[in-house]
Amino acid sequence: MTKPPASRRHLPSSPFNVPAPPALPIEQFAVGDRVSHDQYGLGRVSGVEGDQAVLVDFGGRQGRFLTPFSKLVKL
Numbered sequence: 799m800t801k802p803p804a805s806r807r808h809l810p811s812s813p814f815n816v817p818a819p820p821a822l823p824i825e826q827f828a829v830g831d832r833v834s835h836d837q838y839g840l841g842r843v844s845g846v847e848g849d850q851a852v853l854v855d856f857g858g859r860q861g862r863f864l865t866p867f868s869k870l871v872k873l
Contacts, residue, residue, distance in 0.1 A: 825867050827852045832873040835861070840873075 808815065827833070831843040838856045845853035852870065854861050863870050 822866075824849060824865055825870070825872060827867075827870075827872065834871045834873055835863075836869040 827843050827846055829843055829846060833841050833843060833854055835841060835854070835856070838854075838859065838861060841854040841856035841861070843852055844855045844860070847853070850865055852863050852867065854863065854870070
């Protein structure tokens with residue numbers, strides 16, 4: 799029969815006890831907003847699906863982007 803592993807002590811002076819950085823607020827988009835994307839370029843928001851997704855028209859190409867919108871910038 800094997801023993802369960804002993805729990806490790808975490809020292810208060812450990813450099814790994816750094817608190818997590820606060821979450822950044824999610825960018826809010828509305829239909830008609832002008833946006834820029836790193837790969838696709840300039841576009842216009844054609845639809846918003848709540849806080850989950852944004853539909854963007856880039857001229858001849860459409861894209862659907864999920865949160866977080868890391869490469870999508872509102873102009």
